[in-house]
Amino acid sequence: MMPRIPTCRTATVSFCRRDTVAPPCTRPTLKSATLILLRKLGSPLQGHPDKRMLPILEASTGSLGQGLSIGIGTALAAKLDKRDYHTFVMVGDGEVQEGQNWEAAMFAGFHKLANLTCIVDNNRQQLDGFVKDILDPAPLAEKFRAFGWFAVEVDGHDFEQVIPALEEARTGKAGKPTAIVAHTIKGKGVSFMENNPEWHGIAPKPEQVQAAVQELEAAVV
Ligand SMILES: Cc1ncc(C[n+]2csc(CCOP(=O)(O)OP(=O)(O)O)c2C)c(N)n1
């Protein structure tokens, strides 16, 4: 199957073949000029992903909780068609408050969709505050296990943990769908963004972009 990465605002679904070392996904890139249109009505980046405006998307979404169901559809189709691709879905820790995720989790566990992986971006924040103060979904790994999944927890900023977890998931050897709970920091590396839920949906001003880039570059040198 030709791999594609359908990206959604609130969930990301991607496919890749199981027999390759690195996902051969060809992620089309956005021209940097487009970024200035973030959250402008009628632009390709108007806020929620709109497939009609942004052809790199597989599905128009934005309503939280739909990504895992979409991923289940593709994983199930692969099984039925005897095709060798793996579906990866990324969801947020606020997003999993949506009940649709748990019906999907139950379905995937029951049908032993070993060709499906759900990565939870466990950054402890959602749109307007901290997940623990709004509706805490913890303990996430235990919940997925209870729904028949194989679940691991990783530091989502540590490639030495993330890559082996993804590689193991892709083998499907657990015989079950895999949940990877990735502990992350939203806005990591930018001092004025970390731990500040206000940055959920606002575009930084040019001088803030400059300050952020400086901090990030200083950290990698
Ligand atoms: C069904 C639905 N309810 C509410 C919203 C508004 N909303 C957009 S993002 C968001 C929070 C999502 O939190 P999380 O999944 O943790 O993502 P993060 O902010 O950490 O990237 C909310 C409530 C929505 N898009 N869809």
Ligand SMILES: [Mg+2]
């Ligand atoms: Mg979150």
